[in-house]
Amino acid sequence: MKRSLLVLAAACGSAKPPPPTAAEQIGPAIAAAMAAADHTRAPWRCAAADLPALVVPPIPSWTANEHGLVHAGNDLVLGVIADAGGAAPKTLAALGRLREKMDAAHADAIVTLGGMGASQHDLEATLGVLAAPRTGKPAAPVIALPGDLEAETAATAAIAALRARGAIVVDGRLARWIGAGSAATLATVPGAATPVDDADGCAWASDDVSRIYAELAGKPGLRIALIAGAPREQHGGEITGELALVPEPAIDLIVHGPTRPEPSPEARGGRDGARLNISPGTSDASPRLPETKPPAAGILVIRGEAWTWSPLVDR
Secondary structure (H helix, E strand, O other): OOOOOOOOOOOOOOOOOOOOOHHHHHHHHHHHHHHHHOOOOOOEEOOOOOOOOOOOOOOOOEEEEOOEEEEOOOEEEEEEEOOOOOOOHHHHHHHHHHHHHHHHOOOOEEEEEOOOOOOHHHHHHHHHHHHOOEOOEOOOOEEEEOOOOOOHHHHHHHHHHHHHOOOOEEEOOOOOEEEEOOOEEEEEEOOEOOOOOOOOOEEOOHHHHHHHHHHHHOOOOEEEEEEOOOEOEEEOOEEEOEHHHOOOOOOOEEEEOOOOOOOOOOEEEEOOOOOEEEOOOOOOOOOOOOOOOOOEEEEEEEEOOEEEEEEEEOO
16 A cells, blocks of 8 residues: 655744644544545455554544554553444434443443444434533543444544544544553454445455454453454354354453343453453344343453453443
């Protein structure tokens, strides 16, 4: 991929340049999003190693680099949510209540694991509720991974529109690594094996998944994968998920998109290579057969080299 060179002219004297305006901060972010949207299509290869660099505005307590975000210190609290299914009024209300629960847990960021909407309108609505400003302090950034439902052009446009309005929404395809100081590394695996939109969806290739898991296994501290799909599992004789998403090298935790509506129960662990699977369940408030479950999410807390998981349910 060709990269343009940016040449900065040094200013003379001791005068400091004025701080960048909001428009100047938003412009590069939108340009990066559009560059990502210009990547290979049919469907988009969202977990490739040669995606454009991440460009984000300044985020309190976070440092951005070319490939992701690093949180200050060795503690990190993540809200995790998925599968809103669109912008139905009851679902948007449930997202707002779940966001309040994440605020109460002092979430440093919110990660969406796909299924938040197929159109730009729906994605702006669902991600916008999660990224809305909080009273008295800035909103936690939303790191949005596309899953099987999201159309890539719609997701790119929705993120750009939200960023233009001041929301801190990060393209999860480009935030490939999330760090919790030196205590943990989280790798993102966006997309699906077979997106709903086979021309404009977000897909991963098995070679990309294997590469990400291998790189993650070699990291110090906790090794956690955040994936929009789900690895192969068996529940009550029913097989779900993708075999290619089952890691061969030893990692510690997989946080994945839902295969069942309810969230995983409380759990905890450390750097043990257990490859434990947990999921936030579905946040969709629409009626489902055979039984409608309440919208759900989860909180992942990292303290040093230990993690805990707590489900959140909209009751």
